[in-house]
Amino acid sequence: MPRAPQKCLKCLRKATFRGYCDEHQPPREAWLKTGDSPDRSFLKTKEWDEQRVRVLDRDRWLCKFKLSPKCLVRASQVDHIVPVWYSGRDKAEDVELASICESCHGKKSSYEGYAAKKHRQLLKERGLSN
DSSP: OOOOOOBOTTTOSBOOBTTBOGGGOOOOOOOOOOTTSOOGGGGGSHHHHHHHHHHHHHTTTBOSOOOSTTOOSBOOEEEESSOHHHHOOSOOOGGGEEEEOHHHHHHHHHHHHHHHHHHHHHHHHTTSOO
């Protein structure tokens, strides 16, 4: 049996993305580099490449998170255990990094982006941020 099209949460027209029609889409917040944003240039250095391989070897190239049903088990990426937005720094010791597969990395990064957005909103509501 075919599924009924989703309705917009505001006007009941056909929803096109995230529960809203084109007219009622919430504004998208672009990621902006601010003065307190971490410097991502470290990730383009030979030092990072060496650290990345060291962490992957330490973890035997296995995904340490297993967050996704599509988890590939075989890791190809290295992720900060504590999100960069929270710690405020890109450089990390080996113990602060873990191997992760591409599928789980996408899922973890998506959740962390959502958490960062909620954190900023909370700070703004409490008058603790611009």
